[in-house]
Amino acid sequence: MFQVTFIGHQGWLFRTASTTVLLDPLLTERFGHGGHLGLVYPPRIVRPEAFPPVDAVVLSHEHDDHFDIPSLERLDRRIPIHLSARSSRASHALLQQMGFSVFPLVPQALLAVGDLRLLPFVADHRATPNSDEWDVLPFVLWDTQGHGSVVSSIDVRMPQSLLDRLPQLVPRPGIWCHANNSTSVAFQNLGGPCLVDEDDTPRLAKVVLARHARLARAWGRPVATLVGGGGWSFGGDRAWIDHHAFPFESERLCESLRTLQPDDSFIAPGPGYTLTLEHGRVVSQSERCAFIEPAPRDQWPSRARALAADPPRDYAPACGRRRLEAGERERLVAELEDYARYLYGSALHRALYSLPAVLEGRSASWGLSLRDDGGDFCVRHDPTGCRFVDGGSEDPQHALASGIEGWGTDLLAFLTGEIGATALCYSGRLRVWNHVPERLRVTPHDLWMYAHPLRRPAVTEALYRRLLAAEPRAVARVRSRSDEPEV
Numbered sequence: 264m265f266q267v268t269f270i271g272h273q274g275w276l277f278r279t280a281s282t283t284v285l286l287d288p289l290l291t292e293r294f295g296h297g298g299h300l301g302l303v304y305p306p307r308i309v310r311p312e313a314f315p316p317v318d319a320v321v322l323s324h325e326h327d328d329h330f331d332i333p334s335l336e337r338l339d340r341r342i343p344i345h346l347s348a349r350s351s352r353a354s355h356a357l358l359q360q361m362g363f364s365v366f367p368l369v370p371q372a373l374l375a376v377g378d379l380r381l382l383p384f385v386a387d388h389r390a391t392p393n394s395d396e397w398d399v400l401p402f403v404l405w406d407t408q409g410h411g412s413v414v415s416s417i418d419v420r421m422p423q424s425l426l427d428r429l430p431q432l433v434p435r436p437g438i439w440c441h442a443n444n445s446t447s448v449a450f451q452n453l454g455g456p457c458l459v460d461e462d463d464t465p466r467l468a469k470v471v472l473a474r475h476a477r478l479a480r481a482w483g484r485p486v487a488t489l490v491g492g493g494g495w496s497f498g499g500d501r502a503w504i505d506h507h508a509f510p511f512e513s514e515r516l517c518e519s520l521r522t523l524q525p526d527d528s529f530i531a532p533g534p535g536y537t538l539t540l541e542h543g544r545v546v547s548q549s550e551r552c553a554f555i556e557p558a559p560r561d562q563w564p565s566r567a568r569a570l571a572a573d574p575p576r577d578y579a580p581a582c583g584r585r586r587l588e589a590g591e592r593e594r595l596v597a598e599l600e601d602y603a604r605y606l607y608g609s610a611l612h613r614a615l616y617s618l619p620a621v622l623e624g625r626s627a628s629w630g631l632s633l634r635d636d637g638g639d640f641c642v643r644h645d646p647t648g649c650r651f652v653d654g655g656s657e658d659p660q661h662a663l664a665s666g667i668e669g670w671g672t673d674l675l676a677f678l679t680g681e682i683g684a685t686a687l688c689y690s691g692r693l694r695v696w697n698h699v700p701e702r703l704r705v706t707p708h709d710l711w712m713y714a715h716p717l718r719r720p721a722v723t724e725a726l727y728r729r730l731l732a733a734e735p736r737a738v739a740r741v742r743s744r745s746d747e748p749e750v
Contacts, residue, residue: 265411265437265540268552269532271303272328272494273442277413278315279406282377283744285320290334290741294495296327296730299581299686304496304566306558307534311337313554316744319343319376321368323417324398325350325716327685328495332727335361336734341743345374347383349398351716353724357731368400378407382432386419393708394419395715401425405433411540412437414478414485418444421474426481435543436483441471442492445511448689450504451707453660453668453696462568467511468519475527486545487528487538490517496564500579501691506569533557580670581686586636587671595671596642598678599631599651605713607649614703615646622664622699629705632659633671640671660696665705668694677714680722681729684714 268276274288290311294301320338322330324347335344340362346354348367358365368374374381383400396418403425405412412433416422445467475488490513497504513531520529528545530536535551551557579585587595606612611629618627630643631651641654643663659666673692676682687693688707697704716723 264546265406265408266537267411267413267438267440267489268537268555269489269491269534270555271305271307271534273417273440273491275413275440275491276314277379277404279378279408279410282379282406283315283317284376284379284381284404285317285741287323287329288320288334288741289328289331289494290337291331293333294328295685295690296332296683296726297686297733298333299682300327300690301495301497301501302564304494305533305563308556308558309534310554310739311741312739314741315554316742317342318379318744319345319374321374321381321402322346322350322354323368323400323402324396325354326396326418327683329417330354332357332730333734335363336731336736337738337740338363339740339743339745341745342741347398347400349400351398351720351723353716353720353727356724357727360728361731370400380405380407382428384422384425384428386416387422388419390420395712397715397717403429403432405437409435410542411486413440414438414482415440415442418442421478426478429482433482436479436485437540437543438538439475439478439485439488441474441488441490443490443511443513443516444492446493446508446689447510448508448707450507450691451689451693451695453694462510464511464515464519465523468516468523471516471520472524475524484527486540486543487530488520489536489538490529490531496566497691498564502564503575504691505564505566509566510568512566578692580673581682581690581692582670582672582676584672584676585634585670587675591675592635592640592671595633595675595678596651598675599642600649602678602710602713603644603646603649603651605718606644606646606709609709611705611709612646615644618664618702622702625664625698626662627664627703629665629667629703630654630659630663631674632666632668633674634669635671641666664699665697665703666695667705667707667710668696677710680719680726683726684711 266278270288275286277284292303294303344358344363345366345368348369368383370383370385381404383402399417399419401416403414517529517531534557535555537549539547630641632641641659642651643654645652677687688711693707
């Protein structure tokens with residue numbers, strides 16, 4: 264038999280009678296480094312000690328919804344970790360510090376674990392210039408007995424090289440794991456609507472079906488398509504975002520897919536959902552299992568689409584501090600020098616140098632409007648000096664064509680690696696304005712790309728060490744297949 268169990272978000276457990284492999288597991292309810300983004304959705308009951316003994320863990324890439332330090336802490340150290348060879352040295356160093364044996368997952372190099380085989384492929388990043396999924400490795404996994412297989416491109420487009428190899432590697436079609444990563448960040452716009460009054464799910468369903476058809480032409484129709492992704496909610500004082508950030512719920516998407524293509528199987532699994540194949544056929548389905556199950560429905564946060572006026576004006580800083588201490592404002596400006604150098608030659612830089620001095624009555628520039636209980640202030644991007652300078656006392660949202668608003672303490676914590684990018688960029692802790700977006704447009708993505716682990720490995724490694732130090736050591740752990748005593 265060949266089993267696939269949904270762990271949550273984009274985490275999966277693949278199992279045969281003698282082999283178990285975990286992919287990108289989230290084993291706690293916190294989401295994002297330090298739990299700053301939110302909580303895993305839907306909420307689950309996870310029993311790490313009840314998992315079947317694991318032979319290997321595969322980490323497809325380094326984004327914190329796949330490379331989750333609290334979850335790694337809940338793994339027996341004898342379980343070998345296979346991490347994308349293209350991830351940063353910070354991630355490999357952390358795993359070694361934790362006591363794991365770490366093996367690079369190399370594109371086109373076959374990984375054999377018991378009677379499971381996994382072949383990773385290279386993604387084509389040329390078609391998606393705004394993506395930062397550099398280290399993602401799409402893959403096909405199968406069991407040597409011929410019972411079943413899984414193909415997934417994780418967070419990127421399915422590469423043609425994978426499609427070309429599929430018929431030779433696994434002649435009989437298996438399961439397609441598709442990630443529904445469609446989210447909206449319009450809730451961060453100042454002066455704009457949070458959500459359009461239109462359900463565009465049928466359009467997205469047609470996009471998914473086009474990808475399904477591409478896979479079917481190369482391989483044959485999958486026996487089932489399992490739709491994961493989008494697996495978090497904001498909660499607390501940011502619960503209002505739940506109604507705006509997830510315009511395409513996976514359950515509703517699968518309903519549209521089944522309506523458009525009723526002869527195929529489209530499933531939005533819940534935590535613990537298990538699909539069992541034998542000789543390429545589905546023989547059983549289960550909604551929960553002994554080691555993971557969904558919380559009762561009445562405990563799920565509502566993510567129903569809802570129209571709203573402007574977002575709440577107030578929001579708390581991720582770092583917990585509302586005031587820059589003595590000398591920290593100067594340190595923040597100094598840290599921004601590296602960010603200014605990063606922006607040289609970027610799309611934002613090119614836009615600035617394509618503008619007149621004044622844009623519809625405002626300065627044709629952008630800045631950072633920073634909140635601080637000791638006195639709000641603004642710094643303006645000065646590309647001629649490759650720096651940020653005093654933005655003046657005038658209201659920046661009226662004086663500058665574009666800008667980003669947030670807490671000064673959060674920005675400093677982000678620049679120095681005290682908090683991760685997800686804590687700041689798409690968490691509801693920033694606001695953005697663009698008065699003439701077709702000419703000059705800034706987004707939190709401009710900060711997000713700056714903080715990638717491949718660009719700042721030393722800062723990232725320091726962040727990882729802080730996150731690991733905050734984790735309790737006496738935790739229930741997923742067992743290893745090994746019988747040797749744990750160190």
